[in-house]
Amino acid sequence: AQSVTQLDSQVPVFEEAPVELRCNYSSSVSVYLFWYVQYPNQGLQLLLKYLSGSTLVESINGFEAEFNKSQTSFHLRKPSVHISDTAEYFCAVSASNDYKLSFGAGTTVTVRA
Amino acid sequence: NAGVTQTPKFQVLKTGQSMTLQCAQDMNHNSMYWYRQDPGMGLRLIYYSASEGTTDKGEVPNGYNVSRLNKREFSLRLESAAPSQTSVYFCASRADRINTEAFFGQGTRLTVV
Numbered sequence: 302a303q304s305v306t307q308l309d310s311q312v313p314v315f316e317e318a319p320v321e322l323r324c325n326y327s328s329s330v331s332v333y334l335f336w337y338v339q340y341p342n343q344g345l346q347l348l349l350k351y352l353s354g355s356t357l358v359e360s361i362n363g364f365e366a367e368f369n370k371s372q373t374s375f376h377l378r379k380p381s382v383h384i385s386d387t388a389e390y391f392c393a394v395s396a397s398n399d400y401k402l403s404f405g406a407g408t409t410v411t412v413r414a
Numbered sequence: 415n416a417g418v419t420q421t422p423k424f425q426v427l428k429t430g431q432s433m434t435l436q437c438a439q440d441m442n443h444n445s446m447y448w449y450r451q452d453p454g455m456g457l458r459l460i461y462y463s464a465s466e467g468t469t470d471k472g473e474v475p476n477g478y479n480v481s482r483l484n485k486r487e488f489s490l491r492l493e494s495a496a497p498s499q500t501s502v503y504f505c506a507s508r509a510d511r512i513n514t515e516a517f518f519g520q521g522t523r524l525t526v527v
Contacts, residue, residue, distance in 0.1 A: 310454065333513045344418075344504060344518040345457075352513045391456060395513070400445050400464040401472065402508070402516055406456040 303328040303396045307405035314382055315413055322377040322408045324392035334375040335393040336366055339407075345391065351375060387412045416440050420505050420519035427495045427526045435490040435522050437505030445508040446488035447516065448472075448480060450501040457504065463488055495526045 308323040326332060333352050337345040349360040356368040366377045375392060392405040421436045439446065444465045449457040449472075459472030461480040469480050477499060479491045488507075492499060502523050506516040 307456075335515055337518075344520045345506075346518075347515045350515050393516075397513070400462060400470075400508075401459060402447065402462075402506075403459065403473075404449070404457040406454060 303332060303394045303399070303401070303403050305392050305394050305403055305405040307392050307408050309408050310406065311409045311411070313411045313413065316384055317381050319378065319380050320382050320386075320410060322390050322392075322410070324375045324377065324405060326373050326375065326392075326394045328373075328394065328396050331397040333395045333397065334366075334368060335395075335402075336360075336364070336375070336377050337391045337393060337404075339389045339391065341388075348377070348390070382410070382412050384412050384414065386410060418505055418507055418517050418519040420503075420522050422522060423520065424523050425525070427492075427524065429496060429526060431495050432491065432493050433495065434492075435503055435505075435524075436487070437489065437519060438487045439505075439507040439517070440486065441507060441509070441517065442485070443507035443509050443517075444485070446482065447506040447508075448478075448488070448490045449504045449506065450474065450499075451504060451521075452501050460490065460503075495524075497526045500524060500526045 304327045306325045314320045335350045336348040338348045351368045359365045395402045418439045447462040448460040463469045463482040466485045505519045
């Protein structure tokens with residue numbers, strides 16, 4: 302069975318500063334990895350995903366994440382955040398031999414002016 | 415393009431009452447999921463259905479039942495609601511290949527008093 306650990310529950314950050322959200326996973330088989338974002342009182346939206354190929358994946362709004370198999374990590378980064386990036390971020394993993402999609406506990410990002 | 419539709423959006427139940435949460439998707443996806451979201455615990459999988467006619471338990475199935483009525487619809491039933499089931503419930507669906515992302519509904523906020 303797979304599992305996900307998000308290492309930071311809350312990350313306060315100033316506008317235009319960089320941010321990194323840490324995610325580690327556990328699985329005995331190959332995995333697919335996802336980052337989702339949830340804005341207040343909304344559902345979850347996909348931010349980016351790693352399925353195969355290049356280990357660095359990017360989203361259209363400036364986020365990127367790097368799959369590191371040796372460290373079993375999939376950390377999310379953005380070089381310069383905006384107020385509108387204030388949200389909760391979830392890392393998720395799906396094992397290649399299973400239909401389950403498992404989520405971490407979430408990281409709340411609060412961007413301050 | 416509705417995506418994943420959940421009804422109702424809000425519900426208040428008394429302890430011991432029963433209710434069914436409805437979910438429908440119009441993307442021709444084979445796999446569907448029910449999660450509950452609680453503060454600090456992320457999304458926990460209640461039940462999932464890999465394909466029409468199959469259902470499987472997730473991490474927290476106790477107190478819930480599901481029905482995969484057809485390919486489009488996946489309902490979650492609380493037979494005898496308890497205060498511990500106060501939560502936000504999300505339905506999600508995925509395409510028929512496991513290496514794809516999930517699409518989420520807007521959630522049902524359930525309060526059991």
